[in-house]
Every structure is written in C-alpha cells, then in structure tokens.
Amino acid sequence: MNRFDVVVVGCGRAGSAIADxxxxxxRRVAAVKLDHDDHADRVSLALDGLAPPQPSPIRFExxxxxxxxxxxxxxxxxxxxVEARRFVLAAGGRPRIEPGLTDLNVLSSLTALTSPPPASAVILGGGPVAAVIADRYSRAGGSVTILGRAMRFLPAEDESVADALAGRFRARGIEIHAGVVDIVTRAQDQGFSVSWPAGNDVRELKVESVVAATGLRANTDGLDLKxxxxxxxxxxxxxxxxxLRTSNPCISAVGHITSPGCSLAMxxxxAExxxxxxxxxxxxxxxLEITEPPRIVRTSPPIARVGASESEARRxxxxxxxxxxPYFDGANDASAAGVIKLVGRRRGGRLLGAHLVGAGAPELVLFFDLLVRSEIPLADVPERRHFPLPGPTDAAYRALTAWVNAAYG
Incomplete structure (x- = not known):
C-alpha cells in the first residue's frame, strides 16, 4: 500500500495549489486527478474572460x-x-442539469461560455451565470430569453442592483421571466421548442439553443464520504x-465541493x-475571514458586491x-444609470455591505471592501476633495453622502 503524508482528492485550481x-x-504528497474535477474552475475562468492556466511542473505524485x-x-x-495521515477534498463541481434535459443535447454553462453564440437561445436559470451568458449572446446580436425559477432575477444580489441590470437588459431586447415553473423543452430538427405557463396561456418559443445555467453541484458522488x-x-x-476541516478533523475540504458558488478569489x-x-x-x-472577498458578475454593465446584503444585516x-x-457610466446620462447601495449601522457608522452595478464597479468595490474591513466611520469619509470628478469616484461620493444623510440627517 502506498503511504503519503497528504493526499489531495482533485486537481483543480485549489487542489493543485495545495499539493504543490x-x-x-x-512532505510526501499525492494528488488524485478525477473526471470533471476542474469543470467548475473552467466555468469560473470563462465567466471572468480568463484563459485556463498553462500546465506547470509538478512536485507531487x-x-x-x-x-x-x-x-x-x-x-x-x-x-x-492509498493511505495518508491527512486528506484534502478538492473534487470541484459540475453543472446541475434538470432531469429530462440530459438527453436533449442542451448546452451546459461551460459549453455556452466557450462556444460561438447562437442566433437565438433560451437560458434556463436566473442567476449570475445565466446573466453573463445572456449578456454575451445579446452583444453578439442574438435573441435571448431568460427563464428563472426564482421569484426574481438574480435572487442572490441586492434587489436594487438586480432591478437596475434587468432594466438595462430589457432595453437591449433581452426577455427576463422570473418565477417560471413547468418548463417543457422539446428537441426539433433545427433547434428546440420551449414552452411554459404565462398567466392563463402557454407561451412557446422556437430557438436554436437551450442553455442549462441552473448552477453547479458538488462532486461528492462516488467518493463514499460516509x-x-x-x-x-x-x-x-x-x-x-x-x-476548512470537515466532520473528520483529519480531512479538509476546499473550493466548489464546499460551496458550488465559490469564486476564484475564495x-x-x-488553498492558502x-x-x-x-x-x-x-x-x-x-x-476563514468573516467577510468574503468581493464578488463580481461580469455582465455589461458589471455587478460587484462585498459584505452583507440588507436582509443579512437586518437579521x-x-x-x-x-x-x-445613482451610478452614472461616465456622462450623467440618467437612462444609462446603474446604482450603488450601501448597507451600514447607525451606531459607529460602520459599513456592512456595498452593492454596485455600473462601469468600473469591479475596481470601485475594492474601495468599499477596505471600508467594510477597516470599520472606518462612514461620516469621516465623504470629503469632496478626495473624490475626483467625473466618474465612478463621484458615484462613490454621492452614495456615501446619501448614507450619512440617511443615518444622521
């Protein structure tokens, strides 16, 4: 029997980094390469527009x-x-495809992100992956319809931010339907027929492609973790x-196997x-830090968030x-405005969370990340001379001033 100090189960982004x-x-280290252990990593890279890393020399078995x-x-x-003193579970995740769709040759999120965009598509799912795919298809000139089971678009994002992006999407011709159940998908000679209840009627669309963007599931099947x-x-x-220890203190777990929405930064x-x-x-x-790293949804315009949502904070x-x-994308064009929403405590003036949608949001969220982690009183921050005009920094000044006025009058 082979004996090691550490065995890492999975050779995705986090697993390879730990083993190396x-x-x-x-230490004597082995890493186990599994089927699909890097699938969720490749989805995350594709969502951020990044190429997979080039293979590098390995120092483990x-x-x-x-x-x-x-x-x-x-x-x-x-x-x-194989026997080891310690194990690390890093088996990743894979697409969650609803029963009945697996035999219809619908596109997974990874295939949709790495293949040429179709002329028309229905995207099943209303989360961040569905939003990014819809955005890319629409910008390529395609006709796009989003069908989400949740009662609103982007349910994990703040409602103000989600509504702002939904408005921008609809202005570009993207259809968004939330709370949709009983979706029927049929393969046809040149595409698909998708139908769903719409009030007292049934809506039907004929499209070139159907994308299953209903999230990821952890790759725990077959490992016999019991x-x-x-x-x-x-x-x-x-x-x-x-x-990051499991119920067995000699076994740790990292990445998508612990949370299918685990970002690249997380x-x-x-791994570190x-x-x-x-x-x-x-x-x-x-x-683990209590505050997660900023999360980005790279749509056009992009979404960025850090810290708690309003509902989380109120609990x-x-x-x-x-x-x-309002968050203006450069010029003060109200029709193209995004939003910045700040969530904080009146006592101490501490920022608990920030939610943004607009050009430059992925860069600007780092400023709010520092405010969340440093616990600087927000009343001490908004001095006009420190926020250049125009651009995202002006939007940050407006948001901070609005919060201070709401908190202290």
Whole structure:
C-alpha cells in the first residue's frame, strides 16, 4: 500500500495549489486527478474572460482514476489502495442539469461560455451565470430569453442592483421571466421548442439553443464520504468549519465541493489557508475571514458586491441604515444609470455591505471592501476633495453622502 503524508482528492485550481505548496516543504504528497474535477474552475475562468492556466511542473505524485474512501485513512484510486495521515477534498463541481434535459443535447454553462453564440437561445436559470451568458449572446446580436425559477432575477444580489441590470437588459431586447415553473423543452430538427405557463396561456418559443445555467453541484458522488466520517449536506456539498476541516478533523475540504458558488478569489484563499494550517501548530492556525472577498458578475454593465446584503444585516442588527445612489457610466446620462447601495449601522457608522452595478464597479468595490474591513466611520469619509470628478469616484461620493444623510440627517 502506498503511504503519503497528504493526499489531495482533485486537481483543480485549489487542489493543485495545495499539493504543490505542501510538496515544496518536503512532505510526501499525492494528488488524485478525477473526471470533471476542474469543470467548475473552467466555468469560473470563462465567466471572468480568463484563459485556463498553462500546465506547470509538478512536485507531487499524480494519481489518476476514480476514487472512493474505504476508511477515514484509506482511499482507493482505480483499485489501488492509498493511505495518508491527512486528506484534502478538492473534487470541484459540475453543472446541475434538470432531469429530462440530459438527453436533449442542451448546452451546459461551460459549453455556452466557450462556444460561438447562437442566433437565438433560451437560458434556463436566473442567476449570475445565466446573466453573463445572456449578456454575451445579446452583444453578439442574438435573441435571448431568460427563464428563472426564482421569484426574481438574480435572487442572490441586492434587489436594487438586480432591478437596475434587468432594466438595462430589457432595453437591449433581452426577455427576463422570473418565477417560471413547468418548463417543457422539446428537441426539433433545427433547434428546440420551449414552452411554459404565462398567466392563463402557454407561451412557446422556437430557438436554436437551450442553455442549462441552473448552477453547479458538488462532486461528492462516488467518493463514499460516509466511510471517511465526512458529513455531507442534503444538497451534496461538504460541511466545513472556519478552518476548512470537515466532520473528520483529519480531512479538509476546499473550493466548489464546499460551496458550488465559490469564486476564484475564495478558492485561492482556501488553498492558502489549508496549506498554511497544515504547516502550523494549533495555536497559529488561521481561520476563514468573516467577510468574503468581493464578488463580481461580469455582465455589461458589471455587478460587484462585498459584505452583507440588507436582509443579512437586518437579521443581525436593529440599527441598519441603507442608501441608494445613482451610478452614472461616465456622462450623467440618467437612462444609462446603474446604482450603488450601501448597507451600514447607525451606531459607529460602520459599513456592512456595498452593492454596485455600473462601469468600473469591479475596481470601485475594492474601495468599499477596505471600508467594510477597516470599520472606518462612514461620516469621516465623504470629503469632496478626495473624490475626483467625473466618474465612478463621484458615484462613490454621492452614495456615501446619501448614507450619512440617511443615518444622521
């Protein structure tokens, strides 16, 4: 039986980084290459318009084949038993495709992001992946319809931000339908027929392509994590603590297997934290930051957010104050305005969250990220001379001033 200090199950972005970092310290490390373990990483890269990284020399032993746990300390890889003191689960995620669509040759989110855009498409799903695909298809001249099951478009985003982007999409001819159930998809000779209830009628569209952008699911199937004493939630993701340990303290988990919406920045944070904690005594171990890194939806215009939403903040505090200010894309064209929404506490003037949609939002959100993490009182920030005109910095000044006025009059 092969014995290692650490075995990493999955060779995606986070898994490869951990294996390489630990192997560099002289530990005997193996990484298991699984089918589709980098699928979610490739979706994330495609969403951000990034090319997959070039292969680099590896310093760990690479194992290939299906893997499953035989016990908390033993893993079977292609029938070969492997034993390790510590394991890291980094098996990634894969598209969640509704039953009945798998045999219809609909496009997955990855295929949709990396293939030429069709002339017409229905996109199943109303989240950030669906929004990015719809945006790209529309800018290429295609006819696009979004069908989401949730009761509103982009349900994970602040409603003000989601409504602003939806308005921009509709102005470009993108149809958006929320709360849609009982969707029927049929393959035809030259495309698809998609129908769904619309009031007392049934709406039907004939399109060239159908895209299943209904999210990702964790790659936990087949690993037999029960034999490893690892708890898996009902939706399939691995439950972790603030040090990324599973219910078995000798097994950690990182990336999409812990949260199918894990961003590239969060995956890198996971990898750094696990690699560091494996080398540190218990009193020097690092914990996950409470505030997640900024999250970006690269539509046109883009969305950016950091910190808590209004509903999340109100569950924790009773003195939450919000303010919404217009975000102009350069010139003061009200028809092209996005928004900035700030969520903070009246007591202490602390910023809890910021939500933006507009050109330059991915860059501007870093400023608000610093305010969230530094806990600087917002009343001390908005001095006109520090915010150049015109542009995104002026929008930040307007939002901060609006929040201070709402909080303190």
């Amino acid at each position: 970092a630990l192997a560099a310290t002289g 690479l194992l290939k084949g299906p893997a499953k746990f035989l016990s908390p300390k033993t893993l079977s890889v292609a029938g070969q038993e 034999s490893a004493d690892v708890y898996v939630a009902d939706d399939g993701h691995v439950v972790i603590d603030d040090e 995956q890198d944070h996971h 934290l696990v690699a560091q904690n494996f080398q540190s005594p218990f009193y020097a171990r690092q914990k 924790l505090f009773r003195d939450v104050v919000t303010a919404v200010a």
